[in-house]
Amino acid sequence: MDNREEYPKHREDADFSPDRYRLGQEDCGVALDIGATNVGLSIFRMRDGQRLVERQFSNPQQEHGADMIARLVKASNPVVAADLQGKLIEGIEQCLQEALQASGIGRTEIAGVGVVGNTAMLALLYNTGQRRFLDPDSWQEPWAFQAAGKTGLVTVLRQFCPVAGIEIIEPLMGFTGSGLLAGMVAARMPEQAPGTLLIDFGANTEIALWDGTTAWVTSVAGGPAFEGYGLSCGSAPLPGAIFRARRSESSQGLFEFETLEGKSPMGICGSGYVDILRLLLESNRLDNLGRLQGEPAADEKIELQAEPFIWITKQDIDTLQRAKAAVEAGLRNLLHQAEMWLPDIRRIYVAGHFGRLLDVASAQKIGLLPGVDAAGIELCGNIALKGCEDILRSRRAGEMLDQLRQAVKYGNLAFDTAVETDFFASVYLRPFE
Structure with a gap:
């Protein structure tokens, strides 16, 4: 690419x-x-x-x-x-x-x-x-x-x-x-207002929350679902991957799909799945617990489009719910440690290849992102790569890197007993509250 x-x-x-x-x-x-x-x-x-x-x-x-x-x-x-x-x-x-x-x-x-x-x-x-x-x-x-x-x-x-x-x-x-450090440099996090959040989505999703003096960081094992792996019709963000889904205006199906480079659909990448979950919720084919209408078997293919055949399974939804819940639980943990509340989040940098293609409204509908005004949310793509470039070019970027190392406090979720409770509460597909 x-x-x-x-x-x-x-x-x-x-x-x-x-x-x-x-x-x-x-x-x-x-x-x-x-x-x-x-x-x-x-x-x-x-x-x-x-x-x-x-x-x-x-x-x-x-x-x-x-x-x-x-x-x-x-x-x-x-x-x-x-x-x-x-x-x-x-x-x-x-x-x-x-x-x-x-x-x-x-x-x-x-x-x-x-x-x-x-x-x-x-x-x-x-x-x-x-x-x-x-x-x-x-x-x-x-x-x-x-x-x-x-x-x-x-x-x-x-x-x-x-x-x-x-x-x-x-x-x-x-x-x-x-x-994550390089991403914080690219976002100029030490120069940002308190309540600045960076989420770098991936198999190991890393999260940083800036409170004005300290960068509270953690990581969560979201698994590779955000990047289209481990899902029955999943795809990496390659030409032909469905990255956007909308409600169909025709009578031929529930969805209209948009694919990368306009190629014929060959699978669904992470951002496409987020849109699909939103549309299934809005059409009442899926409830907030992740239950599909009719209670199909875990591996039963639920048709989303007949030709070419595009589908989703209950198992796919479970996998996506767990990944979403891990991110939400991690963020709630950081907010607690920083003694901040959800309304304190003013700006969000959404990073990773998954984040680059994400529809913010869909992500907020299922609770993957907090309900910050869209103007305060920036889709950054590979922000780590940009930060690495900055650090190579500039002494000042290197100084910011050193500053961030000193300002970081890490939340090890493995030792926090509240995380399990937060995780199960976060499985619901509903706006982040």
């Missing part, structure tokens, strides 16, 4: 001047964001931040498990750990080679490379520390990968970017990675 995104005005006007490297006029940078489901890569011009190429590919480690814990458990076998590392490095190598060719940039014009990501994925990428994730007591301890990164990935990066400075941006702790 080659996508030059337009970023909001407040980011363009912020004084993140390109002063990290001694630059030639056309020197560029490479940013990498390592996620559990997808890996993002961009090539951008250092002097003005103009993104020249953006690429994304599915994390090939998924053949060892869609969720992170499955991969981490399997990585206790050294052979599997080496395979997990090798597959991801091979994918990055191929993606970087294609991106450089598409950009027309020479290898010696790359002045800097930055790497951010989910902490567990960085551990698998560098093949170190995986067992620590199986001990909840270690989740709040600091993690460091800079030394581990000297092998494997860095060898590949040196091959394609021989003169570049390489920076592995260290994560916060166990399940809160450097992607």
